[in-house]
Amino acid sequence: MTDDIRSPQFNLPAEQAVLGCLMTTDRAFVDVEPLLGKGEGFYRGQHAVIYRALLELRDREEPTDPITLATHLLGTGELTRVGGAPYLHECMTAVPTGAQAGHFAKIVAAHAALRNLEREGRRIAAAAQAGHFSDADTILEQARGWLADLTVASSKRTDALWQEAAGRAFEEIGEIADAPDGPVGIPTGLHDVDEVLEGLRPGQLTLVAARPRVGKSVLLLNIAQHAAMKLGKRVALASLEMSESEVSTRMFSSGTGVPLTRIRLAKTLEDNDWAKLAKYLADTADAPLHIDASPQAGLAHIRAMGRRIREEHGTLDLLIVDYLQLMPPPNPRASRQEQVGELSRGLKLLAKELECPIVAACQLNRGPEQRSDKRPQLGDLRESGSLEQDADQVILLHREDADDPESPKAGECNVIIAKNRHGRQDTLVVAAQLHRSRFVSTAIV
Incomplete structure (x- = not known):
C-alpha cells in the first residue's frame, strides 16, 4: 500500500465535539446514538470510554456535565485513562457555537466506515495473496460477505407516527381482504x-x-x-x-x-x-x-x-x-x-x-x-x-x-x-x- 493511505482515517476535533455536545445538552443523544451506537466508531479508545460513560449516566437519568462525568469515571477507575478532568473540559471547549451534534457524529461514523473498509481491504488482499488460483471463487465469496456488513451509519428516522403506521396497516388489511382465498x-x-x-x-x-x-x-x-x-x-x-x-x-x-x-x-x-x-x-x-x-x-x-x-x-x-x-x-x-x-x-x-x-x-x-x-x-x-x-x-x-x-x-x-x-x-x-x-x-x- 502506498504511503499516503497508511495513516488511519479519523477526525480528532469531530470526536471531541461529539463528546462536548453530549456534555452540553441531553438533546444531543437523540442525534448521536443512532449513528454511533455503543461507541465503536471512535478512533481514540479514551473517547469510546467517555462516550459509554455518558450513555450510562443518561440511562440512569443523571446529569452528563463534565463534573458529574468526572466523578463517575473516578468511581469506575477510568478517569486517569481518559486524560483526567482537564481533558473532559477540553472536549467541552471543542464545541463550536451553534454546534450540531448529529453533524459531528456523521463525520466520526464516516471515518469509522473508511477505516473498516481499509481493514477489510487488507484482509481481502492477504487472502488473495495466500490463496491458490483454484480458490478464487471461494475467496471472492468470502470477500463479498466481509464487505456486505460495511455500511455508513445513517441518521434516517426509523420511527413513525400512528397515523402513518396505521394507514399502512389499513392498506395491508385491505389487500388481504381483496386477495383470493388462501394463506x-x-x-x-x-x-x-x-x-x-x-x-x-x-x-x-x-x-x-x-x-x-x-x-x-x-x-x-x-x-x-x-x-x-x-x-x-x-x-x-x-x-x-x-x-x-x-x-x-x-x-x-x-x-x-x-x-x-x-x-x-x-x-x-x-x-x-x-x-x-x-x-x-x-x-x-x-x-x-x-x-x-x-x-x-x-x-x-x-x-x-x-x-x-x-x-x-x-x-x-x-x-x-x-x-x-x-x-x-x-x-x-x-x-x-x-x-x-x-x-x-x-x-x-x-x-x-x-x-x-x-x-x-x-x-x-x-x-x-x-x-x-x-x-x-x-x-x-x-x-x-x-x-x-x-x-x-x-x-x-x-x-x-x-x-x-x-x-x-x-x-x-x-x-x-x-x-x-x-x-x-x-x-x-x-x-x-x-x-x-x-x-x-x-x-x-
Whole structure:
C-alpha cells in the first residue's frame, strides 16, 4: 500500500465535539446514538470510554456535565485513562457555537466506515495473496460477505407516527381482504399446515426442527419447490448439507414422483421415467429458484446472497437455510450456545431487512429419545434457548417409523406447530413419502 493511505482515517476535533455536545445538552443523544451506537466508531479508545460513560449516566437519568462525568469515571477507575478532568473540559471547549451534534457524529461514523473498509481491504488482499488460483471463487465469496456488513451509519428516522403506521396497516388489511382465498403469506404446499400458519410472512423466521433422518431437509426443499415452481416466487436456498446435485435430484423425485433411488441409480430408469424427468425440467426451466450449496455459507455469506438477488431482481420472496447449526459461527471464540444465538438472531434481523420470510432447519437434542413416546418438544431445540425466542414459528417433525419401522403409523409424519406467534398451536398429520422426497397433505393423498 502506498504511503499516503497508511495513516488511519479519523477526525480528532469531530470526536471531541461529539463528546462536548453530549456534555452540553441531553438533546444531543437523540442525534448521536443512532449513528454511533455503543461507541465503536471512535478512533481514540479514551473517547469510546467517555462516550459509554455518558450513555450510562443518561440511562440512569443523571446529569452528563463534565463534573458529574468526572466523578463517575473516578468511581469506575477510568478517569486517569481518559486524560483526567482537564481533558473532559477540553472536549467541552471543542464545541463550536451553534454546534450540531448529529453533524459531528456523521463525520466520526464516516471515518469509522473508511477505516473498516481499509481493514477489510487488507484482509481481502492477504487472502488473495495466500490463496491458490483454484480458490478464487471461494475467496471472492468470502470477500463479498466481509464487505456486505460495511455500511455508513445513517441518521434516517426509523420511527413513525400512528397515523402513518396505521394507514399502512389499513392498506395491508385491505389487500388481504381483496386477495383470493388462501394463506396470507407464501404457502408451504401443505394445506393443513397453511391453515394454521396462514402462510410464511415477510420479516418472520420459521424454524423446522427434528432429529436426524426424520425429513426436515425434505420439507424445506418441498417448500422451496412449491413457492418457486408452482407459485413463481423468487426463492433463495442455502444448502450447507447437500450438494447442488443432491438438491436437484431430490426435487426431480418430488416433482415427478419417480423414486429417488431409481434416479440415483439412473441405469434403472425406464423410458417413462425419462419422459417425466424431461417434461419436469422443461416445465420448470424458468423457475426463479437460486441454489447456493456452499458448505461454508455463514451469516455474512447468506446476507450478501440475499442482498445481491434482491438488487438484481428487485425482490426476494423467500429465503431457506438448511441447516442453522452447520453455519460457521460469527464469533468462533464464543460458547456454542452464544454462537447459535447469534445465528438465530442474525437470521431474524435479516428477515426484517430483506422483508421476506426465512425458513431454517435446525437440529433437536436427544431429549425426544429419552421419552417413551419420542415426541419432540420446544425445549429440545439444540444448543440455544434463543432459537425459541427469536423464531416466529417453530415446526417440530415426528415420525414414529423413524424409530420403529414396524409402527402401525408408518408413512405418517406429525407436523407439530409448537410455536406460532400469530396464531394457534396444533398438531397435523401429513403423509411422508420420503422415497419420493416429499410430504403430502393427507387431505389430497
